[in-house]
Amino acid sequence: MFAEVRGLNEECGVFGIWGHPDAAQITYYGLHSLQHRGQEGAGIVVTDGERLKGVRGEGLVNDVFDEKKIESLEGTSAIGHVRYGGIDKGGLENVQPFLLHSQSGGLTLAHNGNLINASDLRHQLEMQGSIFQTSSDTEVLAHLIKRSGYLALKDKVKNALSMVKGAYAIVIMSEDELIIAQDPNGMRPLSIGKIGEAYCVASETCAFDLIGADFVRDVEPGELIVINNEGIQAERFSLSPSNAMCTMEYVYFSRPDSDIEGINIHTARKSLGKMLAKEANIEADVVTGVPDSSISAAIGFAETAGIPYELGLIKNRYVGRTFIKPSQELRERGVKMKLSPVRRVVEGKRVVMVDDSIVRGTTCKRIVRMLKEAGATEVHVCISSPPMKNPCFYGIDISTHEELIASSNSVEEIREIIGADSLTFLSVEGTLEAIGRKGYGKDCGQCMACFTGEYPTEIYPDTKLPYEKELMR
Numbered sequence: 001m002f003a004e005v006r007g008l009n010e011e012c013g014v015f016g017i018w019g020h021p022d023a024a025q026i027t028y029y030g031l032h033s034l035q036h037r038g039q040e041g042a043g044i045v046v047t048d049g050e051r052l053k054g055v056r057g058e059g060l061v062n063d064v065f066d067e068k069k070i071e072s073l074e075g076t077s078a079i080g081h082v083r084y085g086g087i088d089k090g091g092l093e094n095v096q097p098f099l100l101h102s103q104s105g106g107l108t109l110a111h112n113g114n115l116i117n118a119s120d121l122r123h124q125l126e127m128q129g130s131i132f133q134t135s136s137d138t139e140v141l142a143h144l145i146k147r148s149g150y151l152a153l154k155d156k157v158k159n160a161l162s163m164v165k166g167a168y169a170i171v172i173m174s175e176d177e178l179i180i181a182q183d184p185n186g187m188r189p190l191s192i193g194k195i196g197e198a199y200c201v202a203s204e205t206c207a208f209d210l211i212g213a214d215f216v217r218d219v220e221p222g223e224l225i226v227i228n229n230e231g232i233q234a235e236r237f238s239l240s241p242s243n244a245m246c247t248m249e250y251v252y253f254s255r256p257d258s259d260i261e262g263i264n265i266h267t268a269r270k271s272l273g274k275m276l277a278k279e280a281n282i283e284a285d286v287v288t289g290v291p292d293s294s295i296s297a298a299i300g301f302a303e304t305a306g307i308p309y310e311l312g313l314i315k316n317r318y319v320g321r322t323f324i325k326p327s328q329e330l331r332e333r334g335v336k337m338k339l340s341p342v343r344r345v346v347e348g349k350r351v352v353m354v355d356d357s358i359v360r361g362t363t364c365k366r367i368v369r370m371l372k373e374a375g376a377t378e379v380h381v382c383i384s385s386p387p388m389k390n391p392c393f394y395g396i397d398i399s400t401h402e403e404l405i406a407s408s409n410s411v412e413e414i415r416e417i418i419g420a421d422s423l424t425f426l427s428v429e430g431t432l433e434a435i436g437r438k439g440y441g442k443d444c445g446q447c448m449a450c451f452t453g454e455y456p457t458e459i460y461p462d463t464k465l466p467y468e469k470e471l472m473r
Contacts, residue, residue, distance in 0.1 A: 013037030020198035024073035033207035038082035041095035046075030081110035113167035114395035167394035184238035186221030244456035273300025288312030297384035298354035347375030361405035
């Protein structure tokens with residue numbers, strides 16, 4: 001995923017393991033599987049039962065860790081994190097897992113998601129004397145845990161979680177136990193696996209495949225699980241859990257070989273493409289998908305439409321980030337460096353270009369132009385999700401209406417802007433049916449807020465949009 005030109009980014013991935021002699025090595029491989037969820041930083045903290053020790057760094061997992069660093073992390077349990085720094089600022093200080101030492105013992109934690117009342121809680125904590133070292137909302141949770149008056153870590157965590165709101169999949173570890181928790185709406189994926197006698201947890205099940213772990217089950221909304229040398233214990237910390245998994249996990253973020261709530265991502269995306277073909281009903285000569293997340297949908301589209309699927313766009317996997325400030329011309333070249341049309345496939349053809357979403361529309365416009373410059377006679381853009389009209393406050397890097405082209409433009413206006421011969425978005429109903437959900441609104445089992453504007457939680461003052469804040473004054 002070429003984040004700097006797509007404008008749509010996930011907010012991290014977490015991994016944890018308890019009771020394995022090679023905990024650091026396994027966590028390293030687990031983070032490799034989750035690398036697509038964050039490329040700006042990575043970290044691992046281990047425990048040997050007496051102390052916590054960690055290594056963090058900016059960059060990819062391979063940039064942060066080498067054999068010597070992994071060998072220095074001696075212990076039988078560990079947690080790890082890969083980071084995308086969209087909402088908070090960059091810098092090593094914001095790379096997780098965070099590691100805290102105190103007279104009562106050590107604590108380390110990592111988090112995927114976004115706490116929508118973090119600003120208000122940070123202000124209250126600062127008024128009470130807390131000093132923050134980072135801009136991450138995860139540190140807010142750490143302060144709430146350490147300031148809790150309860151004795152047992154489990155109770156401290158439950159007390160802290162009762163004060164935070166938003167989307168979170170959290171792994172927390174002390175010297176003698178691992179705690180994992182899922183927000184009451186279950187908005188971020190989190191699963192439990194087992195490798196031998198050791199339990200592990202990951203943001204996506206693809207991590208289990210790499211390390212040879214067996215999938216046990218998903219962590220349920222509002223559930224807190226404690227894993228230690230005595231085994232595993234689960235309980236609820238929320239009295240009214242519901243299910244609102246982020247729809248973009250199925251559409252875009254997760255790896256195709258992962259399963260979320262029993263639904264395989266590749267299968268879901270292929271079904272989205274099939275439903276899209278039924279709704280679009282387009283005559284064309286060839287179907288191609290925008291690599292990588294749209295390939296499955298493009299295959300499903302081609303099968304249902306009876307149009308040949310071809311690799312009309314090729315992704316260059318060896319292009320890293322550019323550190324020059326790009327001009328408009330250099331931005332155009334940057335897209336061509338990352339994505340190239342196959343002239344012999346598209347030349348003289350009516351092309352269906354399947355993509356998973358349109359955020360700002362700039363990249364889609366450039367791809368359409370590239371296909372036409374390569375000789376495509378028509379380019380029909382088909383999107384395997386509804387128009388993204390509303391910002392997300394739960395950990396995806398789109399927080400204002402201004403960032404979303406569909407927020408202020410009709411489908412026809414977007415078509416004109418991107419230069420396509422036609423533009424089709426999948427309907428909300430088609431999206432839910434293709435994924436395998438029943439119902440609509442808050443009863444559908446999915447968070448559809450970026451499409452419908454129906455948020456599964458209250459939106460707090462620090463997350464409201466500027467015009468909404470004005471109305472509150």
